[in-house]
Amino acid sequence: MSMNSRVPNPESRVPINVLLICGGGGSEHDVSLRTADFIQRHLEAVDDISLARAEMDGNGRLTAPDGRERRLGQDRMLRDDNGAWEVHYVVPSIHGYPGETGDLQSQLELFGIPYYGCGPEASKLCFNKVTTKLWLSALGIDNSPYQFLCSNEPEEIAKATMALQQWGAVFVKASNQGSSVGCYKVTAKEELQRALARAFELSPYVLVEKCLKVRELEVAAYTYEGELIITPPGEVCAPSDTFYSYEEKYAEGSRAVTHVEAQGLSNAQLGWIREASRRAFVGLQLKDLSRIDFFLTDDGGLYLNEVNTFPGMTSISMFPKMLENAGHDFSRYLTSLIRAAVR
Structure with a gap:
C-alpha cells in the first residue's frame, strides 16, 4: 500500500x-x-x-x-x-x-x-425472508404460500403442523440467513420438529413455505453504464433426489445443471418475469446488482421466490454467467460503477 x-x-x-x-x-x-x-x-x-x-x-x-x-x-x-x-x-x-x-x-x-451493492435498508429487507415476502406482496408481486413462525412454542408449531398437513411437503427456512442456509425440506410430521429446532437456532423467525414442484429460474438485474439491465432468466436444475441446498449450490462437484438461458418459456412468462424483476429492483430501491429468483410451477404459476442483493460469483455462479451472456464484460461493468461513484 x-x-x-x-x-x-x-x-x-x-x-x-x-x-x-x-x-x-x-x-x-x-x-x-x-x-x-x-x-x-x-x-x-x-x-x-x-x-x-x-x-x-x-x-x-x-x-x-x-x-x-x-x-x-x-x-x-x-x-x-x-x-x-x-x-x-x-x-x-x-x-x-x-x-x-x-x-x-x-x-x-x-x-x-x-x-x-445495495444500501443498508434494501439489504436488510431482502436478507430477511419474511420482510421480503411482505414487501413483494405490497408491490403486487406474487410469491409462494407460507406460514410465519415467531417462536418454537407449541402454538407456533401447530401452525407449521397444519401447513404440512395441508400442503403435503414444506420448506422450513431460517428467516435471516443466506438463500440456502438453514433451509430444510420436510415431508413427514416426525421430521418437522427437528427442522424447526435447527432453523430457530439460526434465526429468531422461521418461514414454513409450501413445497411446490417447480422450475427454478433466475435473472441478473444490474446497472450497466446508467441503464437497468434485466437478463433473460437462466435455470437451475437440481438433482431429482434432492433440493438445491447450500452445499449443492457451491460445491465444485455439484450435480446441479445450470442453463444460462431457460428454454421453453412463453413470451407472456418472460414478460411477467421481466416486469416483476423491474418492479422489485425499483420498489425495493436496489443498487448496482441483484439476482432475482423465480418459481415456475407445473401448472404455469409464476412466483418471485427471493431477491439476493449480493449473489455468489464463484466459477459456477449464475450472476456473472448471465451478465456475460447479455453481452457485458464484468470488469467494465464493475469499474464503470467504481469510476462513477468516485470521480
Whole structure:
C-alpha cells in the first residue's frame, strides 16, 4: 500500500484505491472468499484501480492476506504496520452477515465511503425472508404460500403442523440467513420438529413455505453504464433426489445443471418475469446488482421466490454467467460503477 495516495482527479488516471472486504466469519465465509477471488482477478488487471484486500472474521477484525491486522477508520484511511492508505471505494464481498444484512453498508455510509451493492435498508429487507415476502406482496408481486413462525412454542408449531398437513411437503427456512442456509425440506410430521429446532437456532423467525414442484429460474438485474439491465432468466436444475441446498449450490462437484438461458418459456412468462424483476429492483430501491429468483410451477404459476442483493460469483455462479451472456464484460461493468461513484 502506498503512503502517498491522492483523491482521484477526473481528468487523470490517478489510481482509485479500492478496498475488497471479504469473509465475515459466518456460515458463508468460505464462499465469500471465492467470490472475492473472482472480483480480485477482474480488478487487478485494470490500470486505474489500486486494490487492497482485507479478510473479516466473526468479530469484525480485518487482516491482510499475509495476516497483518488492518483497521479502517472514520477518516477513510486503512492502516496496518506498513502505514496508511486512503480508501476511495469499498467492495463488500461478504455473503450473509454483515455484508448482506446492511450492517457493513451502514458503517461505510457513516464513514462517507462509496461502495458496491445495495444500501443498508434494501439489504436488510431482502436478507430477511419474511420482510421480503411482505414487501413483494405490497408491490403486487406474487410469491409462494407460507406460514410465519415467531417462536418454537407449541402454538407456533401447530401452525407449521397444519401447513404440512395441508400442503403435503414444506420448506422450513431460517428467516435471516443466506438463500440456502438453514433451509430444510420436510415431508413427514416426525421430521418437522427437528427442522424447526435447527432453523430457530439460526434465526429468531422461521418461514414454513409450501413445497411446490417447480422450475427454478433466475435473472441478473444490474446497472450497466446508467441503464437497468434485466437478463433473460437462466435455470437451475437440481438433482431429482434432492433440493438445491447450500452445499449443492457451491460445491465444485455439484450435480446441479445450470442453463444460462431457460428454454421453453412463453413470451407472456418472460414478460411477467421481466416486469416483476423491474418492479422489485425499483420498489425495493436496489443498487448496482441483484439476482432475482423465480418459481415456475407445473401448472404455469409464476412466483418471485427471493431477491439476493449480493449473489455468489464463484466459477459456477449464475450472476456473472448471465451478465456475460447479455453481452457485458464484468470488469467494465464493475469499474464503470467504481469510476462513477468516485470521480
